[in-house]
Amino acid sequence: MTAAPLVALGHLGERGDLAAALAIGVAFGWCLERAGLGSARRMMAQFDLTDLVVFKVMFSAIVTALLGTFWLARLGVLELGLVHVPETFLLPQLAGGLIFGAGLAIAGLCPGTSCVAAVTGRVDGMVVATGFLAGVLATGVTLPALGGFFTSTALGALTLPALLRVPYGAVVLLVVGAALSGFALAPRIERRRERVPA
Amino acid sequence: MSARARPYADPYLTGVVLGLVLLVAFAVSGRGLGASGAFASVATAALDGVGLVPADDGFFTAHAGPLLRDWLVVEMIGVLVGGFASAALAGRLRVAVERGPRAGVRTRLALAGAGGAVMGAGAVLARGCTSGQALTGGSLLAVGSWTFIASAFAAAYLVAWPLRRQWT
Numbered sequence: 001m002t003a004a005p006l007v008a009l010g011h012l013g014e015r016g017d018l019a020a021a022l023a024i025g026v027a028f029g030w031c032l033e034r035a036g037l038g039s040a041r042r043m044m045a046q047f048d049l050t051d052l053v054v055f056k057v058m059f060s061a062i063v064t065a066l067l068g069t070f071w072l073a074r075l076g077v078l079e080l081g082l083v084h085v086p087e088t089f090l091l092p093q094l095a096g097g098l099i100f101g102a103g104l105a106i107a108g109l110c111p112g113t114s115c116v117a118a119v120t121g122r123v124d125g126m127v128v129a130t131g132f133l134a135g136v137l138a139t140g141v142t143l144p145a146l147g148g149f150f151t152s153t154a155l156g157a158l159t160l161p162a163l164l165r166v167p168y169g170a171v172v173l174l175v176v177g178a179a180l181s182g183f184a185l186a187p188r189i190e191r192r193r194e195r196v197p198a
Numbered sequence: 199m200s201a202r203a204r205p206y207a208d209p210y211l212t213g214v215v216l217g218l219v220l221l222v223a224f225a226v227s228g229r230g231l232g233a234s235g236a237f238a239s240v241a242t243a244a245l246d247g248v249g250l251v252p253a254d255d256g257f258f259t260a261h262a263g264p265l266l267r268d269w270l271v272v273e274m275i276g277v278l279v280g281g282f283a284s285a286a287l288a289g290r291l292r293v294a295v296e297r298g299p300r301a302g303v304r305t306r307l308a309l310a311g312a313g314g315a316v317m318g319a320g321a322v323l324a325r326g327c328t329s330g331q332a333l334t335g336g337s338l339l340a341v342g343s344w345t346f347i348a349s350a351f352a353a354a355y356l357v358a359w360p361l362r363r364q365w366t
Binding site: 004006007012014017018020021022023024025026027028029030031032035036038039040041042044045048053056057058059061062064065066068069072077078082083084085087088089092093094095096097099102103106107108109110111113116117119120122123124127128129130131132134135136137139140141143144149150151157158159160161163168171172183 | 206207209210212213214215216217218219220221222223224225226227228229230231233234237238240241242244245252255256257258266267269270272273274275276277278279280281282283284285288290291292293294295296297298306307309310311312313314315316317318319320321322323324325326327328329330331332333334335336337338339340341342343344345346347348349350351352353354355356357358361362364365366
């Protein structure tokens with residue numbers, strides 16, 4: 001019997017939805033801090049290959065959520081069509097990803113982890129969060145000047161299985177396999193890096 | 199306090215718990231985690247406060263509304279609470295500027311501010327960040343989200359290389 005998402009099916013009202021948002025946020029912030037991602041030094045270890053902590057946390061989360069949604073949908077508990085899938089705007093997201101990644105390497109923290117860094121006393125986290133807010137504001141104001149770029153190459157809520165015309169489960173298997181291979185290779189990448197002093 | 203700070207948790211275990219949190223968000227609210235959307239809402243409220251929200255610009259108008267009824271804003275308030283509580287219980291609350299052994303405080307803070315602003319530009323164009331695109335969209339197999347993951351990691355490695363002396 002389809003039971004979820006609770007809000008879309010009317011089992012939970014706006015207040016319940018917001019209470020869930022708060023609780024989910026607390027757990028999210030807790031996880032980021034526990035993993036040490038509120039520390040810029042630890043986060044940047046990903047990018048000089050001494051500790052692939054960002055990859056490990058991110059991909060074990062993606063694999064868990066991916067398998068969870070797949071099986072809950074398969075068992076008929078979760079109506080996947082009622083879960084909001086971020087829409088694809090190919091070129092702005094490609095360009096945005098490149099700019100974002102460059103900013104991440106300069107800042108040492110991402111928007112979410114900068115908040116955790118800030119609230120645990122890290123001044124650099126406060127500065128990253130402030131800079132991020134300023135960047136969002138400035139870019140938002142500038143968007144109309146970019147013409148139609150922001151809304152160009154719109155593909156809707158397109159998923160990889162729909163794009164590749166393969167079953168959902170096949171892509172789930174591919175992502176899980178790729179992540180597990182990455183986990184298996186991680187210690188070798190990290191160890192090799194230690195032997196060669198920078 | 200740092201002398202008594204407990205070591206960080208296992209990344210795989212934390213990742214699995216984070217994935218379960220994301221799964222709960224999908225099952226309860228029908229949406230995933232996010233961070234930059236909350237910043238966009240705060241930016242919109244700031245512009246609105248000075249009467250400057252552009253009419254139907256497609257970005258700020260999408261983030262308009264009372265902040266405390268905005269799902270991502272409430273979620274990010276939770277992130278602050280959860281992050282603080284976790285650090286407090288582990289003895290990791292510490293006022294400091296995190297930087298590499300050779301980096302100066304000023305350089306670190308200048309890069310933090312500049313990098314934050316650059317990320318802001320990227321997150322607006324990409325319609326999300328590491329949370330809303332990578333974690334959430336990645337778990338839902340969205341094409342744009344995987345495009346974001348690939349391009350963000352590639353650019354981060356390229357830019358981190360010339361800056362590696364900041365951290366080592």
